[in-house]
Amino acid sequence: MGMPRIDGDRLWASLLALAECGATAKGGVNRQALSAEEHAAWRLVIGWARDAGLTASTDAAGNLFLTLPGSDPQALPVLTGSHLDSQPTGGRFDGVYGVAAALEALLALAESDVRPVCDVIAVAWMNEEGSRFAPGMMGSQAFAGVMSMAEIEAVRDAQGISVAEALAEQMAVFAELPRRSLGFPLAAYLEAHIEQGPVLEAREKVIGMVTGIQGKKTWEITLSGMEGHAGTLAMADREDALAAFSRIAQRLYEEIGGHDTMVKFTIGRLRVEPNAPSVVPAKVVFSIDLRHPDNPVLEHLGQRLLAICTEQTAPCRVAVKALVDAPSNLFDADLQAQIEASAKRREIPSLHLLSAAGHDARYMAPLCPSAMIFIPCKGGVSHAEHEWAEPTHVTAGAQVLLDTLLTLCTDTSRGEP
Numbered sequence: 001m002g003m004p005r006i007d008g009d010r011l012w013a014s015l016l017a018l019a020e021c022g023a024t025a026k027g028g029v030n031r032q033a034l035s036a037e038e039h040a041a042w043r044l045v046i047g048w049a050r051d052a053g054l055t056a057s058t059d060a061a062g063n064l065f066l067t068l069p070g071s072d073p074q075a076l077p078v079l080t081g082s083h084l085d086s087q088p089t090g091g092r093f094d095g096v097y098g099v100a101a102a103l104e105a106l107l108a109l110a111e112s113d114v115r116p117v118c119d120v121i122a123v124a125w126m127n128e129e130g131s132r133f134a135p136g137m138m139g140s141q142a143f144a145g146v147m148s149m150a151e152i153e154a155v156r157d158a159q160g161i162s163v164a165e166a167l168a169e170q171m172a173v174f175a176e177l178p179r180r181s182l183g184f185p186l187a188a189y190l191e192a193h194i195e196q197g198p199v200l201e202a203r204e205k206v207i208g209m210v211t212g213i214q215g216k217k218t219w220e221i222t223l224s225g226m227e228g229h230a231g232t233l234a235m236a237d238r239e240d241a242l243a244a245f246s247r248i249a250q251r252l253y254e255e256i257g258g259h260d261t262m263v264k265f266t267i268g269r270l271r272v273e274p275n276a277p278s279v280v281p282a283k284v285v286f287s288i289d290l291r292h293p294d295n296p297v298l299e300h301l302g303q304r305l306l307a308i309c310t311e312q313t314a315p316c317r318v319a320v321k322a323l324v325d326a327p328s329n330l331f332d333a334d335l336q337a338q339i340e341a342s343a344k345r346r347e348i349p350s351l352h353l354l355s356a357a358g359h360d361a362r363y364m365a366p367l368c369p370s371a372m373i374f375i376p377c378k379g380g381v382s383h384a385e386h387e388w389a390e391p392t393h394v395t396a397g398a399q400v401l402l403d404t405l406l407t408l409c410t411d412t413s414r415g416e417p
């Protein structure tokens with residue numbers, strides 16, 4: 001009896017079946033959080049799990065859990081999964097791949113002679129995308145205690161339906177599911193996902209060991225000056241908000257944007273008032289999006305950036321509004337090494353890479369050793385109906401996930417003398 005093996009055909013068929021839940025005319029998926037389409041996807045995965053003897057449960061935040069029980073009820077469970085919701089014009093792989101791969105890994109384990117010591121649980125987090133209800137990653141944030149249920153339940157969609165109402169409806173549809181308590185101790189968390197970027201494809205690798213998710217800060221900066229006649233007002237007497245902006249922007253591009261190769265610095269929006277050819281600009285409003293994987297560097301750059309805005313403003317005035325402040329997280333180094341070793345054993349080419357996009361794993365990382373496994377997606381395209389992943393890559397990612405889960409759930413050394 002060899003190691004448990006992923007059934008690539010079954011996994012591919014499950015992805016195709018799940019793509020029917022909210023299928024769009026152009027071959028994509030519109031499966032909003034807590035919608036009838038997502039309920040249909042729940043029915044499919046719950047059915048497949050139960051057929052294999054797994055148990056399904058949910059929690060107050062509408063997360064779905066599918067459990068393969070371990071032999072030691074005291075051992076902390078290993079959790080793996082992603083999300084089933086999609087963008088309105090989403091693809092067939094973002095999120096759903098991590099859930100389908102997790103379930104396939106559990107099915108392969110259940111069919112093998114290997115008996116896990118701890119429970120191995122597949123999870124589908126509620127509302128990762130944040131497209132129907134903002135912000136995203138609600139289920140994992142509730143699980144981690146980052147957002148309260150009161151905060152989450154108060155959020156409404158464009159039709160005025162609250163998360164509380166949508167959750168109550170889901171609970172009614174799946175009334176037979178046992179409720180777990182919200183948040184529970186974990187031994188480890190693994191999430192498989194398409195890369196949503198071009199690195200793996202360009203480097204001809206199939207498995208990405210994700211080192212972390214880069215942090216992000218955004219601001220809206222307003223520079224206020226004074227309107228004046230472009231022909232009569234002396235240069236020395238002007239309070240030109242666009243001139244102040246150009247001084248600030250030049251320093252920011254040089255000092256912040258040029259800090260190191262990891263930094264991502266973007267001024268993506270610029271508004272000039274009154275925006276008339278013969279009027280000295282009285283007001284400039286611009287956005288800054290700053291990202292860096294290293295939190296102390298991100299913090300330092302953020303402070304330096306604000307100082308530059310202040311130093312270069314006179315004779316105009318500056319007002320700063322901080323919008324997003326999401327620190328980076330680094331994934332567990334041992335887990336990354338185990339994923340790398342799993343890929344090596346299967347002779348699947350791999351590399352370490354940083355996730356430029358956010359994921360639920362961000363909120364698991366402070367709770368337990370956590371890591372992510374990326375597979376390539378065609379052209380790096382995601383959040384699009386033509387999103388595509390090769391079947392061989394889909395299988396390879398699930399196999400590496402399964403092999404890594406095996407080392408975690410059969411480790412009998414924990415707690416023994």
Ligand SMILES: [Zn+2]
Nearest residue numbers: 094095128193
């Ligand atoms: Zn996703």
